[in-house]
Amino acid sequence: MSDSVFRRIVLSAIILVGILVYANTLAFREINFDGILFILNNPLLKDFDYYVQLSDLSDFSRLDEQLGLNSDVTTSFMLRPVAYLTFSINYMMSGFNPVGFRIVNLAIHIINAQLVFACIQLLLNLSPCFSRLSRYSAQFIPTASAFIFLLHPMQTESVTYIMQRFASLAAMFYLATIWLYLVWSRHKQKGLKHDYARWASVVMLLLGMFVRESLITAPIMIVLLEVTVLSNFLKSGIKKAAPHLMLLPVIPILVVLVSAAQSGSSISIAGALNVVNYGGVSAAHYALTQMVVVLTYLRLYLLPYSQNLDPDQILYTLPYQLPVIGAALLIGFLVGGSYLLCRRNRGDVRYTLVFVGVCWYFLALSVSSSFVPQPDLMAEHRAYFASVGFIMALICLVDLLRTALGTARINRLIVGLLIIWCGVLSVLTYSRNNMWRSGISLWSDAAKKSPAKHRPWYNLGIAYYKSGRLSEALKCLDKAIAIDPGFDEVYQVLGIIYIDLKRYQDVETVSLQGINYDPANPVHYNNLGIAYAQMGRSEDAKQAFSTAIDLRPGYENAMLNKAEIESFMESSAVRRR
Numbered sequence: 192m193s194d195s196v197f198r199r200i201v202l203s204a205i206i207l208v209g210i211l212v213y214a215n216t217l218a219f220r221e222i223n224f225d226g227i228l229f230i231l232n233n234p235l236l237k238d239f240d241y242y243v244q245l246s247d248l249s250d251f252s253r254l255d256e257q258l259g260l261n262s263d264v265t266t267s268f269m270l271r272p273v274a275y276l277t278f279s280i281n282y283m284m285s286g287f288n289p290v291g292f293r294i295v296n297l298a299i300h301i302i303n304a305q306l307v308f309a310c311i312q313l314l315l316n317l318s319p320c321f322s323r324l325s326r327y328s329a330q331f332i333p334t335a336s337a338f339i340f341l342l343h344p345m346q347t348e349s350v351t352y353i354m355q356r357f358a359s360l361a362a363m364f365y366l367a368t369i370w371l372y373l374v375w376s377r378h379k380q381k382g383l384k385h386d387y388a389r390w391a392s393v394v395m396l397l398l399g400m401f402v403r404e405s406l407i408t409a410p411i412m413i414v415l416l417e418v419t420v421l422s423n424f425l426k427s428g429i430k431k432a433a434p435h436l437m438l439l440p441v442i443p444i445l446v447v448l449v450s451a452a453q454s455g456s457s458i459s460i461a462g463a464l465n466v467v468n469y470g471g472v473s474a475a476h477y478a479l480t481q482m483v484v485v486l487t488y489l490r491l492y493l494l495p496y497s498q499n500l501d502p503d504q505i506l507y508t509l510p511y512q513l514p515v516i517g518a519a520l521l522i523g524f525l526v527g528g529s530y531l532l533c534r535r536n537r538g539d540v541r542y543t544l545v546f547v548g549v550c551w552y553f554l555a556l557s558v559s560s561s562f563v564p565q566p567d568l569m570a571e572h573r574a575y576f577a578s579v580g581f582i583m584a585l586i587c588l589v590d591l592l593r594t595a596l597g598t599a600r601i602n603r604l605i606v607g608l609l610i611i612w613c614g615v616l617s618v619l620t621y622s623r624n625n626m627w628r629s630g631i632s633l634w635s636d637a638a639k640k641s642p643a644k645h646r647p648w649y650n651l652g653i654a655y656y657k658s659g660r661l662s663e664a665l666k667c668l669d670k671a672i673a674i675d676p677g678f679d680e681v682y683q684v685l686g687i688i689y690i691d692l693k694r695y696q697d698v699e700t701v702s703l704q705g706i707n708y709d710p711a712n713p714v715h716y717n718n719l720g721i722a723y724a725q726m727g728r729s730e731d732a733k734q735a736f737s738t739a740i741d742l743r744p745g746y747e748n749a750m751l752n753k754a755e756i757e758s759f760m761e762s763s764a765v766r767r768r
Contacts (some may be wrong), residue, residue, distance in 0.1 A: 194330075198312075201334050209301040209341050212617050216293050216351050216624050223630050224500070224650070226354040231287055234258055235268050236279045245272055248452035259743060262453060269449045273401040274357050292353045298544040299359045300341070307579055308337035311544075312615050313373040314420050317380065318540040327602070328541070328590050330732045335609055337584045337648035340403045340579060343486075344495045344615040344623040349575040352500075357403050362576035364399025365555075368392050368435075369407050371418070376421060376431075393434045400441050405558045405576065407442045410435040412554060418541070419533070419547050433680040435729040472506065473560045479507040481568075485553065488574040492581060495619055500626075500633060501650075504568040504642040525549050529584070540586040548587065551580025630654030644687070653684060661688055679709040686718030698722035713739040717749045724756050732756050 222231055235241045235254070244251050248269055255262045269276050276296065285291035311333035315321055321329070340346070349358040371392035378385045399406040413435055417428030429436065484504060491498065507515050526549055533546035555577035559565055593605045626636050634651035641647050652667035665688060671681050682705030689697040702719035707711060720735030736753035740746050 197330060198308075201337070204293040205304045205308070205337060205341055206301055208338070208617075209304060212342060212620050213297050213300070213350060213624065214629065216297070217619060218722065219292055219293070219351075219628050220289060221629055222287065222289050222292070222353050223627065224352065224354065224457065226352070228261060229264055229267060229354055230278060232294075233260075233264055233268075235260075235264070236275065237747065239279065239373075240277075241268075242272060242276065245269060248448055252449075252452040256744075258598045259745065266449060266453055269452070270404070270445060271402055272399050274360055274403070276440025276723055277356065277360065278500075281715040283584040289353065292356075293351070294668040296350050296353060296356050296359060299356065299363050299584055300346065302336045303359060303362050303366060304341035306363065306370055307340050308333045310335050310366055310370050310579075311583055313370065313377065314416070314544060314547075315540055317373060317376055318420050318543065320538055320540040320543075321424050323538060324540060325594075328594065330604075331593075332541070332544075332583070332586050332590055335589070336579075336583050338613050339582050339586070339616065342613050342620055343492065343578070343582075344498060344616060344619040345491050345571055345578065347498075347620055347623045347627070348500065348571040349492065351624050352572065355572040356576045358572040361399055361403030361405055362579075364395050364402055365406055365409055365576055366579070367395040368399065368406075369412065371395060372432075372435075373416075387432070391698060393438070396435055396438055397441070400445075404442050404446070407439065408554050408557060409440055412551065414556070415547065415550055417754045419543055434664050453551075453674055456513055464736060472568075474564060477564040477568070478507045478562040479510060479512075479515050481506065482557075483507060483514050484535060484569045485556050485574075486518050486521060486559050487569065488571070488577070489552075489581060491571070492574070492578055495616070497640065498508065498571065498623060499637055499640040500571075501567075501641055501644060501647050502569050503577065503644040506568060512652040522553070523622055526553070539591075541591055544587045548582075551583070552577045555580060572702060629656060629658075645678050645681075648674065649678065649684075652681075656684065656688055661692060664688060677708050679705055679712060682708070683712065683718065686715065686722075690718060690721055693725075695722040695725045711742055713749065716742065717746070720752055720756070721748070724752070729756055729760050733760070 230236065235258075239448070241251075241254075244254075245268075251269060252265055254260060255265050278292070281295060315324060315329050315332065323451070328650060349355045349362075369392075373386045375386065375388035375392065375536035378388065396409050399409070410432055413432045414425070414428045417423045417431060418425055421428070423431070497551050505514075509515070529546040530548040532542045548611045556573065559573045589605065589609070593602055621648075628634050630650065631654045634647050634654050637647035638651050648667045648671040652664045652671065655661070655664035655667060665685070668681050668685050668688075671678060672685075682701045685701040686698050686705070689695070689701065698718055699722045702715045702722065705715040706719070709715070716735045716739035720739065723732035723735060733753060733756050736749045736756065739749035740753065743749070
């Protein structure tokens with residue numbers, strides 16, 4: 192079988208298997224978690240004119256107040272307009288039907304698996320040591336890597352979780368950048384003067400930078416590939432990657448400008464570093480914790496059990512804590528050990544790819560899992576693209592073992608075990624996807640695995656409320672309050688549920704508790720006004736609605752409620768006269 196025929200078979204198989212494994216997700220009718228805030232309730236997706244307004248970031252940032260949006264939504268939109276454009280196209284084609292969004296997410300994932308195959312195949316072919324590699328290895332390594340990437344249950348958060356198209360789409364642009372660069376490098380090796388692939392690679396990188404900030408590492412990755420796989424001197428590698436390296440300032444400049452626009456202050460590096468740090472975690476503590484987290488991702492790729500949408504990750508604050516020391520030593524061992532293997536076996540490209548894969552993994556995670564604090568300490572989707580490097584290194588080690596043992600029987604055994612492993616991964620992925628069937632199934636799983644964290648209980652309560660199961664919703668929300676009494680949003684949801692149950696004394700109680708924690712939340716005052724109105728305290732109700740409107744001008748529900756109570760008060764006064 193020729194290489195071209197083999198390549199077509201593999202790429203076709205990736206499409207077929209990917210569709211089969213993720214087919215169950217197309218029946219899921221809910222957009223969950225952050226997708227509610229950033230997609231369903233996001234008016235910016237519904238009008239392409241908002242993309243034109245991005246030319247003035249200061250003006251665009253005022254949409255928070257004008258449209259009553261969470262500032263996180265406009266910040267994300269300004270940083271990632273290309274990703275949001277794909278959501279807008281989805282909306283224009285089929286509204287907020289989840290099926291359309293899921294089809295696009297699955298298509299992106301399948302393309303990524305194909306790009307993994309193509310990139311690794313090119314890396315092998317471009318190495319000066321390729322002639323020493325057997326044809327079997329040259330086919331085995333990219334094929335096995337692509338299918339494990341495609342089928343691994345750790346990828347579900349970037350595929351089935353609609354909102355995390357950010358991760359899979361960024362990976363697609365990242366992989367396309369590398370693949371096109373390698374295509375150009377192959378043309379140069381053959382003496383062809385075709386530069387279209389090089390400039391197409393630059394375009395992919397630029398577009399990807401407006402999908403996710405992790406693309407800032409792509410130029411560095413290209414230089415790494417030049418120095419290691421392509422065996423060029425550092426100076427030569429930098430020269431070849433110059434157009435890509437020139438784009439390095441794009442993301443830092445964008446983040447600084449967005450931070451300044453949102454804060455309404457002058458440009459500040461410190462402000463830019465904290466543009467997404469809502470938890471107030473220090474950079475030092477975050478960095479210490481991430482040394483443990485990046486190894487947890489590795490464990491999940493090796494042994495995919497106990498996946499959790501909302502893990503209750505411990506924050507490490509001291510460098511001499513045992514898990515931190517252990518993580519630092521293991522990271523040093525992985526990087527140092529793979530480097531020594533590469534140095535001592537320069538004639539075998541597989542050892543080179545082991546080192547490159549380890550560097551790929553840590554470099555790809557360096558933006559989200561280093562010293563720039565993120566809203567969550569751990570999230571599975573952050574390891575989506577990074578996993579390409581780890582999987583490639585792992586498969587190269589497996590192939591080295593296969594070659595060392597060197598019998599046909601061993602070859603068949605290893606391939607058979609790998610096929611079985613892919614089957615196990617497929618079953619786990621199909622099963623994990625079922626967690627995303629509904630908000631109740633998703634957050635029940637998270638609450639079971641993170642029972643001491645308030646957010647899973649809160650979101651489970653919301654899911655029960657939307658399903659009309661009010662008593663179960665109240666139990667979950669009460670647990671969320673017991674864990675974190677200062678979690679303001681719980682009180683406003685409790686107020687809404689108690690209004691539905693006509694328990695107006697309870698509405699007053701929880702609304703006043705909410706106001707105590709967040710006196711600037713207009714929803715508490717609106718709920719309180721409804722309770723007062725039903726309890727016959729018209730003057731108090733009018734005052735509560737007025738306060739809600741003062742806090743959020745244009746708050747439609749509060750304005751309607753105030754008008755209604757004023758009309759009632761006027762008619763009551765007329766009757767008394």
